[in-house]
Amino acid sequence: MKSAFVLLAFLAVSQGLLRIPLMRGKSARQRLEERGLFEEYRRTFPYNPSAKFLPRNEQSVVPMTFDPDTTYYGVIGIGTPPQFFKVLFDTGSSDLWVPTLSCTSSVCDSHAKFNSSASSTFQAGVNPFYISYNSGFVAGSTGYDSIKISDLYVEHQVFGLTETEAVFLGSVPWDGILGLAFPGMSLDGGTPIFDNMWNQGKIPQNMFSMYLSSSAEGSVLILGGTDPSYYTGGINWIPLYHATNFWNIQIQSVTINGNTVACSGGCEAVVDSGTSLIIGPSKDINNINGWLGASPGQYGDAAVSCSYMNLLPDIVFNINGYSFSLPPSAYVMKSASGCRTGFAPGTWILGEVFMRQFYTAFDIGNNMVGFAQAV
C-alpha cells in the first residue's frame, strides 16, 4: 500500500515536469569567422566573462559581455496571443529581456521583436531597462505580460524590452535572455520568472535542471525537477556557498594526475549556463593551459594541437568531496580555425564546457547544485 502510494507520488512529480527542448544554433564565433570579422569584434568587445557577477553599482543594470561561443536556446512565447522568441536560458542572470519592435539598432532586425500593441495582456512598466557592456550602456523599457514556456503560462511577468543593442548581438543565435539566477540580481523589485512559476504553483518542485548535449539536438531544460534518463549514477549535491544572488559553490581544488594545478586551498565558482567556457584567475588558467601544452593568444584563446587531443590528461574538479573529471573530449573546443582549450581568464565560472559533461540540477528550495554524469 505504502509503496503504491510512493509510486503514485513519484509519477505525479515526474509527470509535472516540463521539458523544454534546447537547440544549438551557429555561434557568433562561427558566423563572424565566416565573414572574416571575428578578430575585429574581439578587439572591440573584449571578453570579460566575470563582469556579470561584479557587484552592481547602478540599480537594474544587467551587465553583459560578448561571449562568442554560446549556442543553446529554447523558445518561449510572450503575450496574448504568444509571440515567439529564442532565448538563452542563463543561470548567471535573473532578468528576462527581448528586443522590442521600436528597437532602433539595425542588429535588432536579425531577431524577433516584441510588438506590445499586438498583445492584449501587455502592461507597460514604469522603470527603464539598462544593459551595460564593456563599451557602454544600452537602454530600453520594462513591461509585464503572460509568458508561455512549454505548456505553462506565467502571469504578469516583468521583462525588459531593448530599444538599442550592441552590434555583437546581431550575430548570436538567440533573440534575448531568460535569467534563472536569484531575485537579488533582478530588475529592481521584479520577481524572476522561475520564482513566479513556483509562486503561481505551476511546477511540482522548486528546482530545475539542464542537460546540454554536444549534438545540435537533444539538449533540454527541465522545470520542476530532474529526469534520470539524462544521467547515469546518482546526483552529487553541493550546498551553495556564500549564496546570495547566483549559483555559487566552493571548489576544493583542480588536479591533473593528482597534482593540484589550480584553485589551491579552495575557491568559489559560479555555475553559469550563460558562459560557454570554464573561467578562472589568469594564474590558474595559465597553469592549466601550461599542463596541456596550450599557447594562449592575444584574446585569451589557448590553442592546442587537434591531433594530440587524445593524449591530453583528464582535469579533475574536486568539489564537496566528489571528483568531477573532464576528459579532453569535453574541454577541447574544435572550430574551423583549429582546436583550443575551454579555459579562459576571469573569476571562476563553470560554464557550458563543464555542464555538457555533468547534468546539472539547480535546487532553489534547498540551496544546492547537483551534478551527475551526463549520458
Ligand SMILES: *[C@@H]1O[C@H](CO)[C@@H](O)[C@H](O)[C@H]1NC(C)=O
Ligand atoms: C503590431 O501590432 C499591431 C496590432 O495588432 C498591428 O496593427 C501592427 O501592424 C503590428 N506591427 C508590426 C510591425 O507587425
